[in-house]
Amino acid sequence: MLRRRARRPSRGVGSGFIVDPKGVILTNYHVVENMTSIMVKLQLQSGEQLRGTVVGTDEETDVAVIKVNAGRDLPAVTLGDSDSVLVGDWVLAVGSPFGLEQTVTAGIISTKERQTDPGASFRRFIQTDAAINRGNSGGPLVNMRGEVIGINSQIATSTGDYNGIGFALPSNIASSVFKQLMTAGKVRRGYLGVFLDTVRPEFARVYEMPKASGAIIKDVADAQGPAAKAGIQTNDIIVEFNGQEVGNAQDLINKVASTPVGQTVQVTYLREINNKLERRAASITVGERPAPRTSAGVEEEDNSGKKGPIILSPRNSSANGSRPALGLTLSELTPQIANERNLKGVRGLFVKDVDQAGLAFDAGIEKYTVIERVNRQSVSTIEDFERIINALKPGDPVVMHVAAYKGDHVTQTIVQFTYQ
Known part of the structure; x- marks a missing residue:
C-alpha cells in the first residue's frame, strides 16, 4: 500500500526595511508572492518575530508593502533621492543573504537606468557591484548618508549566486508606488492603448526629421483605447505630450503612466501624408493601464514552400x-x-x-x-x-x-x- 506524503509547505527568505514607525515595511513583490503567511523578524535588539500582512503589491515594479503591529513605534529609514546619485558613488547593500541576518556588503553604483527585461517598462534599475545574493531581495541599497536609494531586487548570474552585478529598484520609483499602495491599495497608471518604438537616428534621417526624438506608434493595440478614440493611427509619431517634448518611447510611457486616469491631455504628433510629415494635435482622455498579462509565443514549422524563395x-x-x-x-x-x-x-x-x-x-x-x-x-x-x-x-x-x-x-x- 502506497501512501502519498503530505506536501510540506514551501518557505522563502527575503529582506525588507521599515519606512514608517507604525510598522510599514517595503520589500519585493516576488518575496511575498504566493505566500500564505508572512513572519517578520525585526533586526532590533529584541529580535522579536511578528506576523505581517500584505497592504498591497505592484507586480510591474516588483514592490510590496507589508504591515506589522508591534504595539509601539519602530525605527524607520529615510528614503533618499535616487535621481541624485552618480555613477561611482559608494553604496551598501543590507539584507539576509542565505538567511545570514544583518549582512552588509559594499560597492559602487555601476550605472543607472539599467533595463534587464525589455517587457518591463517600469523597472529601470540602479546597477551595483555590491554583493547581492538570494535572501537579499527586498533589502535596502543605502548611500553614505544612510539614506535608502534603492530596493535590492535582481542579480545577473550564471551560477544562481553573486557574479558581481546586482540591480536595485530606484527609491523614487518605490516611493511613488508605496504612496499609492498605502492610499488606494493598488497602483493606477495612465494608458493610451498603443505599442511604441523610439525615433532613432536612422528613422529621423529617412523621414527627414530635424532630430531623433519622439515615440512612434508601431501598433494601436486597443481598438477601443484612448489613443484609438482620439484618432491616433499606426505609424504616427508623438512628439509632445501634455505640453512636454517626448524624447523617446520610454519617456512617453513614463509621462502617460504618471498622468492621472481620466485626465484629458493635448498630444502633438506627426503623420505621413503624401510622403510628407504633417504636424497635428489631438485631445486624449487617459485611461487606466490594465494589469500585466503574459502571452506564450509558438514557433511554427514553415510548410508553405510552393514558391521558390x-x-x-x-x-x-x-x-x-x-x-x-x-x-x-x-x-x-x-x-x-x-x-x-x-x-x-x-x-x-x-x-x-x-x-x-x-x-x-x-x-x-x-x-x-x-x-x-x-x-x-x-x-x-x-x-x-x-x-x-x-x-x-x-x-x-x-x-x-x-x-x-x-x-x-x-x-x-x-x-x-x-x-x-
Missing part, C-alpha cells in the same frame, strides 16, 4: 565576407501563404528565413513576418526590394515596417538599422 545579399558583397549580407530569404506573399499564416489583408514580402550572421537578424527581423515598407517605399515584389537595397551605400539608414501574426491578431513593428 530568393536569398538577398547586398550588392557587391565580397567573397571573403568583409561586408555582411542582409541574410534574408524572402518570397512574395501569395494568397495561400497569407491564409496559412493568418496574414490576410497584409501586403509585402514574406520572410522565409533569417540568417543569424546577417544584418537583418541583428536588427531584429524574424522568420514568418512580412516586410511591408522599406525607407518609406512599399515593397510587394522581390524586384521592389532589390531596387531599394541595391541603391543603398554603407552608412545609409534603413527603416523597415514589418507585420506579423502574434497571439490573435496582426501586429506592426519598425526595424531601424544602418546599412553596412
